[in-house]
Amino acid sequence: MRHAETVTFGGSALDRAGEIRGNPEALAQLRADPAARAVVFWRGKPLIAPERPAALARLAMDHPVLHEAEGTAILLGREDGAPRFAVDISGWEPADLDQSQLGAFLDPSEQRHPLLGDDMAFAELRRVMTWLDPRDAELAASGKAILGWHETHRHCARCGSATDLAQGGWQRVCPDCGGAHFPRTDPVVIMLITHGNSVLMGRSPGWPEGMYSLLAGFVEPGETVEAAVRREVFEEAGVQVGAVSYLSSQPWPFPASLMLGCAGQALSRELTIDPVEIEDALWVTREEMMEVFAGSHPRLLPARRGAIAHFLLENWLADRLT
Known part of the structure; x- marks a missing residue:
C-alpha cells in the first residue's frame, strides 16, 4: 500500500x-x-x-x-x-x-x-x-x-414518486417510472499549490480564528481534475497554476464528497482574493508551516487533523507525498 x-x-x-x-x-x-x-x-x-x-x-x-x-x-x-x-x-x-x-x-x-x-x-x-x-x-x-x-433521496428525481430501497441499501428504485438511483458522491479537488518554498493557504468565513487550510472546490460537469484545480485556484486566489499531479484521495462523508488531493505549481505569487469564495489567502513558507504544526506560530492554526489537507501538508513537510 x-x-x-x-x-x-x-x-x-x-x-x-x-x-x-x-x-x-x-x-x-x-x-x-x-x-x-x-x-x-x-x-x-x-x-x-x-x-x-x-x-x-x-x-x-x-x-x-x-x-x-x-x-x-x-x-x-x-x-x-x-x-x-x-x-x-x-x-x-x-x-x-x-x-x-x-x-x-x-x-x-x-x-x-x-x-x-x-x-x-x-x-x-x-x-x-x-x-x-x-x-x-x-x-x-x-x-x-x-x-x-x-x-x-427518498423520492425519484425523474418523477417525484417515493422510491424503494434495493441492493442491500446501495440503490433506490422507483416503482412508478422504473428509475434506478445510486449513492451520490461529489468529486472535490483540494490543492497543495506551491511556489518555491511556500504553499498557498486560505480560509473560509466561520472557521475558528487563525485556522487556514488548502484551497478546494467541486469538480464541474465536463471538467478534468487538472482543469478543476487550475480553475478553482484562479477563481479563489487569482493565481495561475501550471503542472498538476495527483497525490491522494479521501472519502469525506460531510455529507458526500470524494476529496482528490493534487499538487500544483503556481506560476506567480500575486494574490487576488474573491471574497465570495474565501475570506483570506496567503503564502506560508515551509519553516512557518513547521511552526504551525508545532503549535508555536503566533497567528496561524493548522488544518483540521484527520482531513486530507492536514495529511498533505504534514507529508509535504516530511517530503513523503508518494
Whole structure:
C-alpha cells in the first residue's frame, strides 16, 4: 500500500460484499447470522466507546436499541467474514438534547442512550475520526455517507414518486417510472499549490480564528481534475497554476464528497482574493508551516487533523507525498 493511502477513512481493505447485495435471500441470511453486528448512527453520529483508544461500537442485530431503527439495515460488508450493517436510530430524542451544538463546526456534545452503557456514546465523526483505527474509520464513514444519502433521496428525481430501497441499501428504485438511483458522491479537488518554498493557504468565513487550510472546490460537469484545480485556484486566489499531479484521495462523508488531493505549481505569487469564495489567502513558507504544526506560530492554526489537507501538508513537510 502506498503511503498516500493511509489517509483517514482509507486503507482498511473492507470486504464490501458487493456480490451479495442483489440477493434478498442471502441478505436475510446475513442479517440472521449470529456473528452479524450493527454499526449504529444517530443523526449522522456513529456510536463509539469514546474512552481512548476509542472504538466503533458494534451491536448484535437483536439488541433492544435497534427496535428504534428507521428503515432497513444497510449492508456495509464483511469484517473477518462476519456481516456488518449500518442502522439509523435518528428518531430517538435524548432527554437533555442541546440542539444548538448539533451540526456546528466543532460539536463536542455526546449523546448516551438509556439502553446502552455509559461507556458508549454518539459522537460527531469529525471530532473523533483520528481516534479510530482504519477499519473503524472506514465503517463509520461508509455508514454515515450511505445513511445520509437515503435521508435526502427518498423520492425519484425523474418523477417525484417515493422510491424503494434495493441492493442491500446501495440503490433506490422507483416503482412508478422504473428509475434506478445510486449513492451520490461529489468529486472535490483540494490543492497543495506551491511556489518555491511556500504553499498557498486560505480560509473560509466561520472557521475558528487563525485556522487556514488548502484551497478546494467541486469538480464541474465536463471538467478534468487538472482543469478543476487550475480553475478553482484562479477563481479563489487569482493565481495561475501550471503542472498538476495527483497525490491522494479521501472519502469525506460531510455529507458526500470524494476529496482528490493534487499538487500544483503556481506560476506567480500575486494574490487576488474573491471574497465570495474565501475570506483570506496567503503564502506560508515551509519553516512557518513547521511552526504551525508545532503549535508555536503566533497567528496561524493548522488544518483540521484527520482531513486530507492536514495529511498533505504534514507529508509535504516530511517530503513523503508518494
